[in-house]
Amino acid sequence: xxxxxxxxxxxxxxxxxxxxxxxxxxxxxxxxxxxxxxxxxxxxxxxxxxxxxxxxxxxxxxxxxxxxxxxxxxxxxxxxxxxxxxxxxxxxxxxxxxxxxxxxxxxxxxxxxxxxxxxxxxxxxxxxxxxxxxxxxxxxxxxxxxxxxxxxxxxxxxxxxxxxxxxxxxxxxxxxxxxxxxxxxxxxxxxxxxxxxxxxxxxxxxxxxxxxxxxxxxxxxxxxxxxxxxxxxxxxxxxxxxxxxxxxxxxxxxxxxxxxxxxxxxxxxxxxxxxxxxxxxxxxxxxxxxxxxxxxxxxxxxxxxxxxxxxxxxxxxxxxxxxxxxxxxxxxxxxxxxxxxxxxxxxxxxxxxxxxxxxxxxxxxxxxxxxxxxxxxxxxxxxxxxxxxxxxxxxxxxxxxxxxxxxxxxxxxxxxxxxxxxxxxxxxxxxxxxxxxxxxxxxxxxxxxxxxxxxxxxxxxxxxxxxxxxxxxxxxxxxxxxxxxxxxxxxxxxxxxxxxxxxxxxxxxxxxxxxxxxxxxxxxxxxxxxxxxxxxxxxxxxxxxxxxxxxxxxxxxxxxxxxxxxxxxx
Amino acid sequence: xxxxxxxxxxxxxxxxxxxxxxxxxxxxxxxxxxxxxxxxxxxxxxxxxxxxxxxxxxxxxxxxxxxxxxxxxxxxxxxxxxxxxxxxxxxxxxxxxxxxx
Numbered sequence: 001x002x003x004x005x006x007x008x009x010x011x012x013x014x015x016x017x018x019x020x021x022x023x024x025x026x027x028x029x030x031x032x033x034x035x036x037x038x039x040x041x042x043x044x045x046x047x048x049x050x051x052x053x054x055x056x057x058x059x060x061x062x063x064x065x066x067x068x069x070x071x072x073x074x075x076x077x078x079x080x081x082x083x084x085x086x087x088x089x090x091x092x093x094x095x096x097x098x099x100x101x102x103x104x105x106x107x108x109x110x111x112x113x114x115x116x117x118x119x120x121x122x123x124x125x126x127x128x129x130x131x132x133x134x135x136x137x138x139x140x141x142x143x144x145x146x147x148x149x150x151x152x153x154x155x156x157x158x159x160x161x162x163x164x165x166x167x168x169x170x171x172x173x174x175x176x177x178x179x180x181x182x183x184x185x186x187x188x189x190x191x192x193x194x195x196x197x198x199x200x201x202x203x204x205x206x207x208x209x210x211x212x213x214x215x216x217x218x219x220x221x222x223x224x225x226x227x228x229x230x231x232x233x234x235x236x237x238x239x240x241x242x243x244x245x246x247x248x249x250x251x252x253x254x255x256x257x258x259x260x261x262x263x264x265x266x267x268x269x270x271x272x273x274x275x276x277x278x279x280x281x282x283x284x285x286x287x288x289x290x291x292x293x294x295x296x297x298x299x300x301x302x303x304x305x306x307x308x309x310x311x312x313x314x315x316x317x318x319x320x321x322x323x324x325x326x327x328x329x330x331x332x333x334x335x336x337x338x339x340x341x342x343x344x345x346x347x348x349x350x351x352x353x354x355x356x357x358x359x360x361x362x363x364x365x366x367x368x369x370x371x372x373x374x375x376x377x378x379x380x381x382x383x384x385x386x387x388x389x390x391x392x393x394x395x396x397x398x399x400x401x402x403x404x405x406x407x408x409x410x411x412x413x414x415x416x417x418x419x420x421x422x423x424x425x426x427x428x429x430x431x432x433x434x435x436x437x438x439x440x441x442x443x444x445x446x447x448x449x450x451x452x453x454x455x456x457x458x459x460x461x462x463x464x465x466x467x468x469x470x471x472x473x474x475x476x477x478x479x480x481x482x483x484x485x486x487x488x489x490x491x492x493x494x495x496x497x498x499x500x501x502x503x504x505x506x507x508x509x510x511x512x513x514x515x516x517x518x519x520x521x522x523x524x525x526x527x528x529x530x531x532x533x534x535x536x537x538x539x540x541x542x543x544x545x546x547x548x549x550x551x552x553x554x555x556x557x558x559x560x561x562x563x564x565x566x567x568x569x570x
Numbered sequence: 571x572x573x574x575x576x577x578x579x580x581x582x583x584x585x586x587x588x589x590x591x592x593x594x595x596x597x598x599x600x601x602x603x604x605x606x607x608x609x610x611x612x613x614x615x616x617x618x619x620x621x622x623x624x625x626x627x628x629x630x631x632x633x634x635x636x637x638x639x640x641x642x643x644x645x646x647x648x649x650x651x652x653x654x655x656x657x658x659x660x661x662x663x664x665x666x667x668x669x670x671x
Contacts, residue, residue, distance in 0.1 A: 293670065366576070397622075
């Protein structure tokens with residue numbers, strides 16, 4: 001199968017050419033069978049070079065394209081699009097990595113680096129020779145989404161999905177929507193009542209016909225794959241199966257509860273931030289700040305409780321500094337005569353929240369910085385509570401602060417929800433939160449296509465951040481589902497039905513559970529679900545019959561590449 | 571051991587010019603002080619905020635040796651009226667420690 005192949009080799013402005021003789025490679029590779037054009041460029045990825053290559057492909061009638069440059073991670077898609085613009089099937093383009101895998105790795109030996117690069121390019125040519133045009137696999141998508149959790153993130157996300165015209169199934173395990181916000185008082189930075197915010201969203205959700213809300217319900221089963229999931233919802237009205245194209249998880253975080261005795265927790269007068277929110281909400285109406293029947297004159301806040309610890313939660317829960325400071329400001333506003341001491345390790349009111357900290361300083365809330373090696377000690381005496389702390393800002397002088405109330409400023413930890421994790425196959429990180437696929441570039445997607453994570457189930461977040469990630473996931477779902485169809489990567493596993501005798505080894509090896517047993521004309525064989533397969537090839541080497549291959553990486557191709565790599569040695 | 575008592579701060583705050591609480595402890599004042607005061611302005615104000623009466627009494631000499639040149643005040647990123655605050659402290663000491671009216 002003779003084919004006209006074009007090979008283009010990149011200098012990468014010296015990144016490659018400093019350590020690899022790219023001109024020599026171009027000369028040598030030109031002698032390979034089927035290679036009708038071999039040329040170098042300073043930057044193959046530059047617009048000018050791309051245009052020239054497109055022109056050459058058209059003029060010379062090239063049928064396959066090899067570019068020797070950087071890692072496919074950087075420019076595979078760039079050059080596939082180039083091939084497409086030149087009228088080639090993008091899968092007849094082969095990228096050879098002679099930068100990360102050659103020039104950068106062998107800066108000490110130009111001669112041998114050149115030799116290695118030549119062999120790599122030759123193997124690329126061998127692969128290009130056999131490259132078959134592939135078409136993306138098209139599947140139809142269902143214009144509906146399921147949202148797990150109807151806290152602020154889930155509610156807002158459901159409304160956004162509904163705005164996009166998608167049907168939404170909103171599943172909440174509690175009796176009412178709102179989640180954590182039901183227990184909160186005023187919210188930073190503008191002092192809105194948390195419950196008002198929830199009520200507003202609840203009405204909005206109720207008003208919309210394309211949002212179905214399931215209370216006291218949970219998701220118990222998931223089958224199918226991106227664009228076409230089947231999920232079972234179990235609620236008070238029994239079981240229901242819904243078909244959706246995407247699943248969004250918005251289950252939130254768990255407010256940390258200190259261990260008994262941690263900063264005196266468990267004794268009367270020692271509250272968490274969440275308890276404090278309830279208390280101030282109740283006291284505001286009564287216009288008296290009273291705890292257990294006693295008027296409160298002085299409150300001590302202790303920050304970083306349960307977080308940034310060597311044992312337990314190592315991470316910073318990040319929103320609690322602002323939440324603690326804002327609780328202090330709220331208290332100051334409603335009950336200005338109450339004295340406040342805020343004991344902190346580091347003040348992390350990041351971004352515009354710094355304004356709250358400055359305001360708190362100006363209003364006379366006293367901030368005392370302590371070191372983690374000298375933590376505040378809570379003492380219960382007959383006269384009441386006393387906190388002893390070494391103040392870093394006076395060079396470690398010990399303070400004794402007697403007080404009526406201690407508020408432990410606690411943050412969010414990952415929720416214990418093994419059942420949901422098992423049903424949805426959610427990736428859980430070491431810290432107990434769900435993991436995204438890429439923290440910067442794909443922040444709401446997971447390794448499972450069509451399964452998104454949003455809000456505080458991913459990491460401790462404040463409300464703005466939670467809602468922002470919810471809206472990001474809604475937009476992502478829209479991109480996925482609104483076209484009605486989905487193109488999937490065709491470089492996936494394919495089973496040779498004649499050779500396959502179903503031993504199940506491939507199914508065991510697959511990390512994505514993409515392979516299932518199937519009967520075809522009385523014979524048991526393996527079937528690959530194209531929507532689940534990532535084409536990573538764990539199934540290929542375990543097959544005793546060589547019956548399973550990844551398209552674009554067929555056995556024949558790989559063997560030809562190996563032959564080309566060791567041509568001189570053989 | 572400092573027994574924290576905000577009453578001192580509350581009484582000093584009656585003077586509207588007293589704004590030591592805005593300090594965020596950067597130390598610019600200390601770096602600039604031409605006299606090299608024994609107790610740093612930021613530390614002094616901290617004692618005031620915490621109500622550490624004894625520490626302030628101990629620092630009386632320093633409080634009265636400040637030149638009130640205002641170099642620190644001109645450079646304070648938080649706009650703390652340092653020289654003015656020192657004056658307020660002086661008048662407090664005169665009234666409460668020395669009982670001169």
